[in-house]
Amino acid sequence: MTRTKRWWFDDPAVKVLFTAGGASSYRGLRSHFLAPRTLVGAEALKVFFESSAPLFASRRVLLVTDEGMRSEAQKLISSFQKEGFGVEMWAGVAGEAPLSCIYEGVREAEAFGPDLLLAFGGGSVIDVLKAVWILYERPDLALNEVHPLKPLGLRKKALMMAIPTTSGTGSESTSAAVITDDEETPPVKISLMHPEIVPDFAIIDSRYALKMPAKLAAGTGLDALTHAIEAFISTWSTDYTEALALKAARLVFQYLPRSVASAQDREARHKMHIAGNLAGLAFSNAAPGLAHSAGHAFGKLFQVHHGIAVGLFLPYVLQYQSKVTSRGEQMARELGFTRNGEEKPLQVFLERIRLLYREIGGPLSGRELVDEQMFAAWFDELCRMASEDPVTTVSVRPINETGYRRFMEAVYRGQDITA
Ligand SMILES: [Fe+2]
Structure with missing residues (x-):
């Protein structure tokens, strides 16, 4: 399938600029922070x-x-x-x-x-x-x-x-x-x-979020967690986005299970409403990552909710990016999941994420969401769409269509990303 229209991300200059901006040597160079006038509470x-x-x-x-x-x-x-x-x-x-x-x-x-x-x-x-x-x-x-x-x-x-x-x-x-x-x-x-x-x-104002059914609370909560973690890993992150990402992730780990378990839990719903906003500010002022490029394609082709789709890829993206950056390990330490010097902070982080997923019914592998025949039928299109997604260009670790084929296959089967 070929698109008939050209969009901003088809501009070769943007591709060069975004790819350069994704290089780790550029971390901390972003000089602006954009936010709405934000009014909170009743x-x-x-x-x-x-x-x-x-x-x-x-x-x-x-x-x-x-x-x-x-x-x-x-x-x-x-x-x-x-x-x-x-x-x-x-x-x-x-x-x-x-x-x-x-x-x-x-x-x-x-x-x-x-x-x-x-x-x-x-x-x-x-x-x-x-x-x-x-x-x-x-x-x-x-x-x-x-x-x-x-x-x-x-x-x-x-x-x-x-x-x-x-x-x-x-x-x-x-x-x-x-x-x-x-x-x-x-x-x-x-x-x-x-x-x-x-x-x-x-x-x-979290009173407007009290009617969210449990599934939607889980899906949007995973979107918030993905925004926070991807913003932290992004080389476009700054001191501002880092602070927001860490607080957002803390709130998600602490309150998402309660928010999903009961719409009557006003404290948990309120804290998750704040978490979603903080994480949005973080990732808008840094950049999203591969969980979003993969999640956009997966969600579109298989009609999976955006938050569930990006949440599916999140732990695998942490593994994939860990070959070129220690930001995932750093985040695990900052969140207090592991101590300095502990042998495998990334492993501890992944376990903590999987524990959260088990509590809220989050997906641990692609096959929990899509049947094998359907996945095979759309596999080529899935990898092509993900590689053409503009978010792919800002990845800390580059990935092409061939790389996506290996990556998608592993996520579908629930296999660790080892290379
Ligand atoms: Fe998202």
């Missing part, structure tokens, strides 16, 4: 109204969500209306953020003319709105013309707020939007990246 919206409402001249909010959150969104609408905002809701977001849905959202925005775009939902809802925002502000552009190194000039028509209702995608704080180009056959997952699409406001 008073978060109140603080927003008090401090930021004057920023909005026409006070028109387009609230974007999906069908499942429609009734929950009513309370939010009332809160905004009480503060004198005109609110229109569009609950048309479809899973996987397809282009067709994004175009529909743009039509809604153009018809209403909001100066605040509000995403209320999980990662797909937030990602759809980021893409809608770009096209609402820049009708002259096609999404495949968005390039992270070329200014977009957003924020002339609207600012963006994100209120996550799941705990782990971190999209409320990131400069990425994962969308699906459903104009291709078969549809292709695309990572849009641009520093200007970091939302202006993130509302981190």
Whole structure:
């Protein structure tokens, strides 16, 4: 299958730049840290109204969500209306953020003319709105013309707020939007990246995450853990991202089993909501890793939830990267899983991750998720898609399609990565 469109990651200059940026000699050179104005807890919206409402001249909010959150969104609408905002809701977001849905959202925005775009939902809802925002502000552009190194000039028509209702995608704080180009056959997952699409406001209120079913809490929690660990290993990490990644990982290990076990455990749900946000900030300001390139392809081809897919690859990626970096071992030590001088810190780290997976029903091998025939039928496509994913270029340890074939086979069988 060949894509008909060219995207930013097809630019040879980007490939060279990203690959160079992934080299370990460059660690610590990143000089910026991007984050939304982040308001946390039950008073978060109140603080927003008090401090930021004057920023909005026409006070028109387009609230974007999906069908499942429609009734929950009513309370939010009332809160905004009480503060004198005109609110229109569009609950048309479809899973996987397809282009067709994004175009529909743009039509809604153009018809209403909001100066605040509000995403209320999980990662797909937030990602759809980021893409809608770009096209609402820049009708002259096609999404495949968005390039992270070329200014977009957003924020002339609207600012963006994100209120996550799941705990782990971190999209409320990131400069990425994962969308699906459903104009291709078969549809292709695309990572849009641009520093200007970091939302202006993130509302981190765990009351909105109390309705997450256990499976979703587990999947999004594994996404958060993967963001934290991949951000720590990334050569784009800085002192800021390192601090965030460590705290996020600590919270996941401590609270994810409780959050999955009971939606009534408000403390655990709150801590996981914080963990998801911290991990999102960490990986957006460092870089994701191979669990994401492999997970994007695996999740797309076999319809596996993003967090479960990246979580599946995470321990194997730690093994793979350990041949060129000791960051995984360092993280294990920093998390207190092992002591300095202990013989095999990576092994201890992997055991701790597997223990967590057993507690929450996380996958330990690919065959727990996909049957053998299906895996064999799509194996070539899986490895090709993973090798073409832009995240592959920022890997600490390079990998090509042949490398992916060995890697995917081992993950499917649950075999250690030894080379
Ligand atoms: Fe992720």
